[in-house]
Amino acid sequence: MSRHPHAIYRFLALVAVSIGAVLAAGCDRSDPAPVIAQVGNATLTVEDLRDTIPAETMRNSTRDDLLEYINQWVREELLFQAAVSMGYGRDDRVAQRIEEARRGILVDIFLEDELDLRPFIAENQIADFYQNNLDTFKRTENEVSVEILWFDESADGEAARRAAVEGRSFAEIAADTSFGSVTADLVQGYLTRGELGDDLGDAVFALTRSNLSDLIRTGNDYALVNILDRKDAETVRTLEEVRNEIIMRQTSDLWEMKLEELLRRLLEQSSVSINAEAGLVLLGGGADQ
Numbered sequence: 001m002s003r004h005p006h007a008i009y010r011f012l013a014l015v016a017v018s019i020g021a022v023l024a025a026g027c028d029r030s031d032p033a034p035v036i037a038q039v040g041n042a043t044l045t046v047e048d049l050r051d052t053i054p055a056e057t058m059r060n061s062t063r064d065d066l067l068e069y070i071n072q073w074v075r076e077e078l079l080f081q082a083a084v085s086m087g088y089g090r091d092d093r094v095a096q097r098i099e100e101a102r103r104g105i106l107v108d109i110f111l112e113d114e115l116d117l118r119p120f121i122a123e124n125q126i127a128d129f130y131q132n133n134l135d136t137f138k139r140t141e142n143e144v145s146v147e148i149l150w151f152d153e154s155a156d157g158e159a160a161r162r163a164a165v166e167g168r169s170f171a172e173i174a175a176d177t178s179f180g181s182v183t184a185d186l187v188q189g190y191l192t193r194g195e196l197g198d199d200l201g202d203a204v205f206a207l208t209r210s211n212l213s214d215l216i217r218t219g220n221d222y223a224l225v226n227i228l229d230r231k232d233a234e235t236v237r238t239l240e241e242v243r244n245e246i247i248m249r250q251t252s253d254l255w256e257m258k259l260e261e262l263l264r265r266l267l268e269q270s271s272v273s274i275n276a277e278a279g280l281v282l283l284g285g286g287a288d289q
Helices: 011-018 022-023 046-051 057-058 063-085 091-115 123-132 154-164 170-175 198-206 241-269 277-282
Strands: 033-039 041-046 143-151 182-186 215-216 221-230
Touching: 022 182, 033 046, 033 063, 041 046, 041 063, 091 241, 123 241, 143 154, 143 170, 143 198, 154 170, 154 221, 198 215, 198 221
Parallel strands: none
Antiparallel strands: 033 041, 143 182, 143 221, 215 221
16 A cells, blocks of 8 residues: 655655564574565565665655655566567667667766765865855745654554653654554654645644644545654754755866866877868768858
């Protein structure tokens, strides 16, 4: 059954809870990773996702993003297996495209290593950029940091709410199987009303005196929300919240400069001949206007 229809889940929180029972049962790194999807003999595991999806993408992915990735993997695997069974692995066009892709991948990895900018962005530069551009880091609307528990049955959700009122943490409730089917989203960072979705956003932002919500119906599921913190519009995000953004903004120009330097060095070290005019004549283009 599809759980929450709104795109608010953070990828790491979802994966951690989805395999939490396996880890709690004593699974170590040598055990087989839980299989998420299978097509024929091909499998997609949790470890495959961790290895395939960049860490930054994982931190910002929603549950819907994850489900779409899994569905896309199934679709591609179905098509791949069908193509192999029909002999397309021996098609000359395949070999040509593999070589084209190989060239692109080699260039990308080469540039990642050669133009690694991390050593060039000092901590004091990040801090100075932050202080000099505070106005650009203001929130445009109110935001909240929340924990969310999801339930299939309202009775389970109400029981969990009573436990929360009595002082039990959301993490403890999520790990307690006596509360029935529980999926936890222990969010790090801040969300706007729109990012929470219509039902949750309206209910959460209506809370003013309590941080613990009543049970909220969202589609076929029930949500229990605990507000960890609130931030008003026009408040400035912390340096840690915007660190990656600052690094991206600072390194964009530096990347271009270092790329030009690298290309100049390679030109000096290589034998390069360009006869563009002859090529343009043969192609029937390049005539003066």
